[in-house]
Amino acid sequence: MAHLRSRRRLALAVPVVLSLTASLGFLPAAASAAPQTEAAAPTADAPKLAYVVNTEVDRGTIAAVKKAVAAAGGTVVVTYDKIGVIVAHSSNPDFAKSMRAVRGVQSAGATRTAPLTAAGTTDQGAAEYLTDAQAARTTAASAATPDSEPLEADQWDLRAIGADQAARINPGSAKVTVAVIDTGVDDTHPDLAPNFSASQSANCVGGKADTSEGAWRPYTAEDYHGTHVAGEIAAARNGIGVAGVAPGVKVSGIKVSDPDNGLFYPESVVCAFVFAADHGVEITNNSYYVDPWLYNCMDDPDQRAIVDAVNRAQLYAQKKGTLHLASAGNSNHDLDADAIVDGTSPDDSTPVERTIDPHECFDVPTQLPGVVTVSATGVKNLKSYYSTYGYRVVDVAAPGGDRLYQIPDTPSKNGRILSTMPNGQYAFLQGTSMASPHAAGVAALLKSKHPWASPAQLQALLKAQADNPGCPESYDQNGDGTQDAVCEGGERVNGFYGFGIVNALRAVK
Numbered sequence: 001m002a003h004l005r006s007r008r009r010l011a012l013a014v015p016v017v018l019s020l021t022a023s024l025g026f027l028p029a030a031a032s033a034a035p036q037t038e039a040a041a042p043t044a045d046a047p048k049l050a051y052v053v054n055t056e057v058d059r060g061t062i063a064a065v066k067k068a069v070a071a072a073g074g075t076v077v078v079t080y081d082k083i084g085v086i087v088a089h090s091s092n093p094d095f096a097k098s099m100r101a102v103r104g105v106q107s108a109g110a111t112r113t114a115p116l117t118a119a120g121t122t123d124q125g126a127a128e129y130l131t132d133a134q135a136a137r138t139t140a141a142s143a144a145t146p147d148s149e150p151l152e153a154d155q156w157d158l159r160a161i162g163a164d165q166a167a168r169i170n171p172g173s174a175k176v177t178v179a180v181i182d183t184g185v186d187d188t189h190p191d192l193a194p195n196f197s198a199s200q201s202a203n204c205v206g207g208k209a210d211t212s213e214g215a216w217r218p219y220t221a222e223d224y225h226g227t228h229v230a231g232e233i234a235a236a237r238n239g240i241g242v243a244g245v246a247p248g249v250k251v252s253g254i255k256v257s258d259p260d261n262g263l264f265y266p267e268s269v270v271c272a273f274v275f276a277a278d279h280g281v282e283i284t285n286n287s288y289y290v291d292p293w294l295y296n297c298m299d300d301p302d303q304r305a306i307v308d309a310v311n312r313a314q315l316y317a318q319k320k321g322t323l324h325l326a327s328a329g330n331s332n333h334d335l336d337a338d339a340i341v342d343g344t345s346p347d348d349s350t351p352v353e354r355t356i357d358p359h360e361c362f363d364v365p366t367q368l369p370g371v372v373t374v375s376a377t378g379v380k381n382l383k384s385y386y387s388t389y390g391y392r393v394v395d396v397a398a399p400g401g402d403r404l405y406q407i408p409d410t411p412s413k414n415g416r417i418l419s420t421m422p423n424g425q426y427a428f429l430q431g432t433s434m435a436s437p438h439a440a441g442v443a444a445l446l447k448s449k450h451p452w453a454s455p456a457q458l459q460a461l462l463k464a465q466a467d468n469p470g471c472p473e474s475y476d477q478n479g480d481g482t483q484d485a486v487c488e489g490g491e492r493v494n495g496f497y498g499f500g501i502v503n504a505l506r507a508v509k
Contacts, residue, residue: 048089049095049111049112050077050088050110050111050206050265050267051099051110051305052085052086052087052088052107052109052266052305052306052308053065053069054085054312055106056084056106057082061103061104062084062104064102065086065105068098069090072090073090073092074090074095074099075088075089075090076088077089077208078208078267083274083313083316085270085309085312085313087267096302109301109302111266127421127429128427129421149237149240149241150239151242151426154411154412154418155243155417156399157438160399161398161438161442161502161503163245163505166245166445166504170449171237171249172249172444173447174248176447176448177251177252178251178252178441179251179252179253179283179284180230180285181284181285181288182254182287182288183255184203184218184227185201185218185227185251185252185253185255186217187217189227189423190424191231191240192230192234192235195247196251196253197251197252198213198252200276200279200280200281201216201253201254202272202275203254204254204255204268204269205258205259206268207270208271209275216253220422221423223257224421224422224427225433227420227422228417228419228434229433229436229437230253230420231420232437232438233246233251233437233440234251235247235420241426242418244441245440245442246445248448249444249448254272254276256269256271256272261348264288265291267309270313272284273317276317277319281322283322283444283447283458284324285326285440287326287327287431287436287437288327289329289363289364289365290310292345292346294345295345295362296363298360299360310368311369314365315370322455323372324365324371325439326373327431327433328393329366330387330431331386332385332484335358335388336359336392339357339358340355340357341353341354342355342361358393370459372395374394374396374436375394375400375497376398376399376430376432377399377400378399378402379406379407379415381469381501382402382469382475383475383497384432385405385484386432389485389487390495391494391495392489392495394496394498395459395498395499396497396498397466397497397500397502398436398442398502399434399435399438400430400435401415401428401430401434402415404477416428417429417434439462439502463498465503466497466500466502467501467503467506468492468493468497468499468501469497470494471488471489471490472487
């Protein structure tokens with residue numbers, strides 16, 4: 001998120017953050033964290049789990065730890081030497097415990113608890129595809145505006161942040177790429193093909209980057225999430241369908257969702273951040289949380305290892321000039337509260353209700369240092385009913401949609417976000433998954449205008465151009481007399497909107 005948080009939150013993250021910062025601080029500017037792949041071991045009868053083993057960053061230590069992996073009954077899948085992360089598979093139930101006792105290992109843990117069954121993206125509800133009748137009404141409504149896209153009349157979100165006007169001034173530079181770390185991107189969509197960067201795209205599932213032709217595409221049309229996100233960022237203004245917030249920038253796809261269950265494993269996300277950094281990506285969008293834990297608690301050795309591994313990768317990318325934006329979540333949780341009840345974790349086996357302290361248990365990657373945390377708003381510029389929030393946790397807000405309480409005066413009267421879908425289609429979705437790419441699009445416009453801005457400078461610019469409506473006097477969305485969430489802070493910074501709702505027009509002026 002540099003991320004502005006309470007000092008207490010940063011202090012509790014020190015054991016991981018300081019060690020990673022120190023390690024990365026010794027990397028030369030041109031260093032590469034490209035993985036060294038190794039031959040896979042024969043499949044055993046016993047079920048295997050994946051692990052991350054995080055070590056001191058020196059070749060001697062890493063070599064010794066890799067030997068220890070084999071001695072403990074594990075197989076090295078991939079090694080990221082420059083950040084000290086080893087991905088391993090093992091059927092030994094004591095593998096993580098054994099590795100934590102090895103000299104030079106700073107953390108180690110399983111990245112799952114069982115075969116996975118649920119997805120961890122942050123859209124809210126099922127997709128609602130644009131019907132032929134809606135498309136006809138929307139196209140007719142857009143006809144009165146010659147410089148708009150055929151379906152733009154239903155894109156209230158662009159007008160809410162001035163993106164339609166911004167495109168006439170500066171649509172963004174093709175030298176700027178936003179990587180969509182997600183379920184894959186259908187680059188054959190006519191609204192995405194003109195701006196797609198195949199050379200900065202990959203399939204990172206399992207922890208190793210596959211850059212073969214089309215590897216970044218979704219498995220099926222049901223894996224639509226990444227394609228929708230990509231359109232919100234950079235759908236071209238080409239007279240077809242919809243427009244993105246930054247229709248002149250490039251977009252790439254880095255697929256991290258498992259083909260069997262849609263989960264976003266830590267090792268896949270580690271691969272994605274490193275790949276983005278080593279392939280010159282300026283901005284990443286992260287509309288998901290890393291499975292299987294909605295919140296990773298630092299007093300649990302497995303969860304601590306997950307935080308450590310992903311944090312090393314995203315810090316490496318920041319050091320190489322990549323800004324990360326991430327969705328805040330759809331649980332309507334206050335991430336600055338004293339306690340939160342999490343009844344969804346682990347989502348790969350049987351969830352167990354637990355009460356966690358959000359200052360010690362982190363939603364990854366959105367709560368990692370330097371990552372921009374984005375909450376969601378509707379057409380009335382109010383926090384969306386589902387959006388997670390938190391004073392000095394949320395950095396900025398952006399349109400994510402609200403189908404219940406914030407209904408726009410558009411042809412479809414749909415409060416959600418219209419964007420691209422696989423196979424040339426379009427649909428409405430809502431969620432903080434949709435808010436983050438709007439902010440990423442504005443960040444891309446800022447990067448286009450300020451090409452030498454570092455990730456920290458770019459984040460500061462993003463906050464500076466935001467419009468903050470301040471905390472609402474009342475947030476009783478359903479009118480039952482009870483506040484649905486409590487906004488803390490003032491007009492400059494508050495828990496609902498951070499520094500404010502992003503503004504594309506102000507970003508390009």
